[in-house]
Amino acid sequence: MTIEKALVVGTGLIGTSVALALREKDVVVYLSDVDARTAELARELGAGREWTGGEVDLAVIAVPPRLVGERLAELQKREVARAYTDVASVKAEPIADAERLGCDLAAYVPGHPLAGRERSGPAAARADLFSGRPWALCPGTGTDADAVRLVRELVSLCGASAVTVSPAEHDAAVALVSHAPHVVASAVAASLTGDGDVALTLAGQGLRDVTRIAAGNPLLWREILSGNALPVAEVLDRVANDLAAAASALRSGDLAGVTDLLWRGVDGHARIPAKR
């Protein structure tokens, strides 16, 4: 049992990158997108061929988080694939949608490749986008072993490393390492909008690094944050409290708490795994 034919539904940055990675491994890839021009562009980039409804081994649902359940239900109704996965950056919400819509959860392995770019759309796609990156998988207790095997093969064909976590663990983790840091980067960047140009003249690489991800698409990020609201809010409250306490300590001239925050920052930074 192996992936010979795959269907990618949604040919944005992630879907097209998955398709390109599979094409490099000679998998037959079919492409589908509600926007015909987007799908055509992906085909022109060599990501696969037009899907006319045939059956495949694996369907990869690469649509915005709140549409995953709906698409899964449609595809399963047509019995399109033996196994299904998605690539949404939140996991509890699509799984709850799939349950509510009566999907066959045994054939669905929720997934999330931890990779991205500031640019979006098929033109930004790259076959090596997932190379060396973690790829979270959230199979449930009732998931078929064969479905899990097929999706792990997908991860492997894309050059990524599977990390199995529960949906709640996943959502708390990405709130911590991705979603909340994005909002924080946006808040630092937003603080630059009010001031004169002289201040910006003095900007250096540190500011560029802290704010780089704030250039991301706000509409896409609104969706992501909306689908993971409570875990993100928890992290943001902790960061906001630390910053308000630091501001208050600076005003009072008692630097002990600020110095402690700086040391905790050194410790936390040291926990981030080095780039692979």
Place this chain on the structure above:
Amino acid sequence: MTIEKALVVGTGLIGTSVALALREKDVVVYLSDVDARTAELARELGAGREWTGGEVDLAVIAVPPRLVGERLAELQKREVARAYTDVASVKAEPIADAERLGCDLAAYVPGHPLAGRERSGPAAARADLFSGRPWALCPGTGTDADAVRLVRELVSLCGASAVTVSPAEHDAAVALVSHAPHVVASAVAASLTGDGDVALTLAGQGLRDVTRIAAGNPLLWREILSGNALPVAEVLDRVANDLAAAASALRSGDLAGVTDLLWRGVDGHARIPAKR
């Protein structure tokens, strides 16, 4: 009138880098540091020769911010140089110290090269550390034109671009583009200390970039923040308020304010000048 001989007082990362840059332009450089081993290491790296008290054209005071006034007073008492500058990352405080200690402000051009590394000490120094970087200068109304000319020559010899600002403008600007972002990066990194390792497994380049500067030396940064406390506190309060509001909006399910913050972040990010 040109820099033929310079004295660098304090042979840490910045002082030794200035010395190396001047040596590349064949300036005779003398080195001095309260720590004899640090000065010796800088000499071994080719940054200059031992200072035995002779006169120079320009003295570069590269010591921690709160020691600048004291060193300036000592050097001026001995009439060591025709002009003096410092490299401290805050400006109002050293200038106030210099005034209080009765320094000759006409010969002192406060300065701050906007460059640095996560590592400190002379071994981390590089002759090209300031290449293409801004270098803030804060001459007062009573500063000698010749002193300003000599310090501008220093900036030019180091390959940097002089930016003239008032001390208050400077301190507000670096609070915005450097000091507050550092504390924010520390707070994001500090949020990583409490959780399990699974979350960190999913970390990507975004988190690495946001937190990179949090690896900086807390003792050095405590000094910097202490010397620029109120401007930094103002920026931190604004960022903390934005983050607390975002957390509250996420909990309530009203994403309008969060989306606005993301858009402001895109606008603010676009204002940062591209790397030179």
